[in-house]
Amino acid sequence: MPDAGLTNSKIVAAYRERTPGSAQLAEEARGCFPSGITHDARNLSPYGIYVDHAKGPRKWDVDGNEYVDYFGGHGALLLGHNHPQVTEAVHAALERGTHFGANHPLEVRWAEAVKRLVPCAERLRFTSSGTEATLMALRLARASTGRHKIARLKGHFHGWHDHMSAGYTAHFDGTPTTGVLKEIAENVVLLRPDDPEAMRAALVSDRDIAAVILEPTGASFGNAPLRPGTLEALREASLASGALLIFDEVVTGFRVAPGGAQAHFGVTPDLATFAKILAGGMPGGAVAGRKDILDDLDFDVAKAKGREKIAHQGTYNANPVSAAAGIETLRIVAESDACARANAYGAELRRRLNDVLEAERVPWAVFGSFSGFYFFLNAKREALSPHGFDPLARDPLELVRNPPELAQKLRLAMLLGGVDLNGRPGGLISATHGEAELAATTAALAKAITLLRADGELPSA
Numbered sequence: 001m002p003d004a005g006l007t008n009s010k011i012v013a014a015y016r017e018r019t020p021g022s023a024q025l026a027e028e029a030r031g032c033f034p035s036g037i038t039h040d041a042r043n044l045s046p047y048g049i050y051v052d053h054a055k056g057p058r059k060w061d062v063d064g065n066e067y068v069d070y071f072g073g074h075g076a077l078l079l080g081h082n083h084p085q086v087t088e089a090v091h092a093a094l095e096r097g098t099h100f101g102a103n104h105p106l107e108v109r110w111a112e113a114v115k116r117l118v119p120c121a122e123r124l125r126f127t128s129s130g131t132e133a134t135l136m137a138l139r140l141a142r143a144s145t146g147r148h149k150i151a152r153l154k155g156h157f158h159g160w161h162d163h164m165s166a167g168y169t170a171h172f173d174g175t176p177t178t179g180v181l182k183e184i185a186e187n188v189v190l191l192r193p194d195d196p197e198a199m200r201a202a203l204v205s206d207r208d209i210a211a212v213i214l215e216p217t218g219a220s221f222g223n224a225p226l227r228p229g230t231l232e233a234l235r236e237a238s239l240a241s242g243a244l245l246i247f248d249e250v251v252t253g254f255r256v257a258p259g260g261a262q263a264h265f266g267v268t269p270d271l272a273t274f275a276k277i278l279a280g281g282m283p284g285g286a287v288a289g290r291k292d293i294l295d296d297l298d299f300d301v302a303k304a305k306g307r308e309k310i311a312h313q314g315t316y317n318a319n320p321v322s323a324a325a326g327i328e329t330l331r332i333v334a335e336s337d338a339c340a341r342a343n344a345y346g347a348e349l350r351r352r353l354n355d356v357l358e359a360e361r362v363p364w365a366v367f368g369s370f371s372g373f374y375f376f377l378n379a380k381r382e383a384l385s386p387h388g389f390d391p392l393a394r395d396p397l398e399l400v401r402n403p404p405e406l407a408q409k410l411r412l413a414m415l416l417g418g419v420d421l422n423g424r425p426g427g428l429i430s431a432t433h434g435e436a437e438l439a440a441t442t443a444a445l446a447k448a449i450t451l452l453r454a455d456g457e458l459p460s461a
Contacts, residue, residue: 070429127317
């Protein structure tokens with residue numbers, strides 16, 4: 001059901017008129033899926049667009065509308081949609097078979113590509129998703145240290161399994177979310193993301209913490225950035241306390257830099273988790289790290305130590321089609337300036353969008369780092385300068401909590417202007433975005449502001 005505040009919106013009416021095909025499919029989907037969607041991030045009132053095809057930095061919905069895409073396959077598509085060399089590799093793999101139920105050469109080549117790029121990757125194990133990778137990382141940490149608890153930073157996302165559900169968008173007091181055992185929640189320590197000294201103290205004082213896991217650029221790829229020195233402080237504290245340091249590089253891996261955030265910042269964790277770009281837009285994840293930790297998955301090492309190994313199955317681990325896409329994607333990332341181009345576009349896009357906000361006298365800001373950007377919609381309606389906005393001066397949880405109805409209307413208005421943002425609202429950038437997309441996005445924001453003013457969401461300039 002649409003939000004009450006959107007019922008009489010001119011923006012919603014225009015969106016409905018523009019997307020009748022998506023409206024029909026959304027109605028059919030409600031008879032199949034809870035809320036009519038297959039991923040929580042695709043929730044949009046009155047409904048989201050249904051995409052027919054995509055190429056490079058753009059996609060087209062079933063009604064023929066064209067969009068500059070900033071969803072980017074939830075961050076998986078650093079090389080854009082349907083990169084010709086990646087697509088060719090996938091087609092070749094499909095012709096050989098989609099599943100062998102056996103070892104295959106491509107899984108070795110894929111692992112070698114990861115090891116060449118990622119500093120911590122002495123050994124790795126492929127999974128089917130990022131959620132599975134973080135789940136395995138926690139199990140490895142507990143087995144390696146003999147400890148029980150996991151420390152996390154509030155607001156950081158690590159998938160949807162039980163240890164990761166509280167403290168992301170709710171339950172910041174650590175209470176269990178719906179369907180999660182309180183005994184699991186009680187073994188998760190939630191830490192403030194803006195207090196490195198408190199993080200250090202928690203790790204040193206609680207010797208039952210097996211590991212601390214975090215997104216190394218801050219919550220949701222820098223939507224709530226970390227203070228400088230946080231990674232170094234956690235590395236030092238983890239070494240002093242005996243806890244492991246885990247970087248969740250599901251988004252940052254091969255995007256911040258070819259070797260991920262750990263290569264860029266020069267801080268090497270004990271374990272790291274990957275997905276998204278790892279598999280070139282196909283399903284796939286991995287946990288990588290120190291050999292002695294990954295040895296708990298090794299039959300021979302476990303036997304020699306006289307201990308039970310960690311069991312790990314997974315029907316689609318190192319799927320040959322995903323491996324083919326991943327190998328070619330990582331080759332391009334390693335041999336080209338794809339990361340640098342996407343990062344440069346991000347800096348220029350943030351500057352131009354803030355130019356629009358300044359010109360229109362809208363007290364919002366666009367911020368971010370590397371190839372990501374986010375809108376701060378200023379729920380408190382404070383006076384602020386878009387170009388002077390400092391996210392580190394804000395409460396991290398304020399940064400990730402935009403007014404939901406306003407955020408929805410902004411997304412719809414941007415869709416009317418031919419730009420698809422994610423739900424924060426914000427977006428992730430590919431190396432295929434260029435000047436045409438910069439111009440289209442800034443024009444769409446100016447148009448969106450006009451529409452939001454007509455809907456009574458913003459005062460006149």
